Amino acid sequence: MKKAMALSLALLASPLSWAESLTIPMEFEFVALDGTKVSSSLFSHKDELELTPGQRKIALQYKDLVPESVGDGHRRVSSSPFVITLNVEPGVDYQLAADRRILDVKTAEAYAEAPQVVITASNGAAATFSLQQTQSDESSFVDKLLGDQPTAPSAEDAALAATASGTAAVAASNASQESAKPAAPSAPTDARAEEMLKYWWEQADDATRKAFMSWAVQQL
Incomplete structure (x- = not known):
């Protein structure tokens, strides 16, 4: 009886483990998913996007508030939107991050010119993706x-x-x-x-x- 109940609970809970998502840090912002605008709020950062298996096109933008080297001020640095084409595997979550450390305004502005990212998969496998810059100017x-x-x-x-x-x-x-x-x-x-x-x-x-x-x- 205990084994049967445990199996039933596992079957009920298993669909939750099939959900796929992409998580981003504070310095990135979702723009669109497969051509549909991603809603955002000025008061809360959307750091996770639910995905469905298959090839997904995700538009993002780098937006960061970087401390200036002199004084206590900060400078807003942002990039043009860029598009990630990600091959989403069933039951796998993904996490995105910048491909380098952003230390100051100089490195932030250089990164904003042509953002590059790394994406890690929850199953330990290499994520399959490509990145397209929308513009050089x-x-x-x-x-x-x-x-x-x-x-x-x-x-x-x-x-x-x-x-x-x-x-x-x-x-x-x-x-x-x-x-x-x-x-x-x-x-x-x-x-x-x-x-x-x-x-x-x-x-x-x-x-x-x-x-x-x-x-x-x-x-x-």
């Missing part, structure tokens, strides 16, 4: 994004680009009001869409560009 990221899109942006994408900067939106509104003869609506060509997106990118400030990049990496 802001302009090249936009070029890459445009190159990866096989079709022209949808109306929603165009609206997002148009509202990326309040100043740019006002300028577009004024330009449309000054037009004496309204043009017949037509779908933009790929070249025209690329030209429009680059124009709005140049009008946007740094904060808006970073917000757009965070959205764009979720579409990869």
Whole structure:
């Protein structure tokens, strides 16, 4: 009877052991999982993400508050989003960490230029993953994004680009009001869409560009 009860309890508890997850330290932040934005809070750090077996694409960002070498101040250092493609095995948990020690502002800023990570698996085996940097600089990221899109942006994408900067939106509104003869609506060509997106990118400030990049990496 005791053996039967123990077996029943083991069977009931066993599904819990099948859960897979990825854990990250405080200096990293989840951005997206398989193209879906990961919700976050300003008041609590999400350090664990549940996964399903198979190949998962996880977008992350390095964000750290590093003490300055002089005085008691700290400096915020962050990277552009990067994408981890991880082969998740059933029943295995994973833990991510930076591939080096971040000692000061200098090493933090150097790391933020091109983050690299190590991932360890709970079963002791080597984790199978690859890392893709989304950009080397802001302009090249936009070029890459445009190159990866096989079709022209949808109306929603165009609206997002148009509202990326309040100043740019006002300028577009004024330009449309000054037009004496309204043009017949037509779908933009790929070249025209690329030209429009680059124009709005140049009008946007740094904060808006970073917000757009965070959205764009979720579409990869």
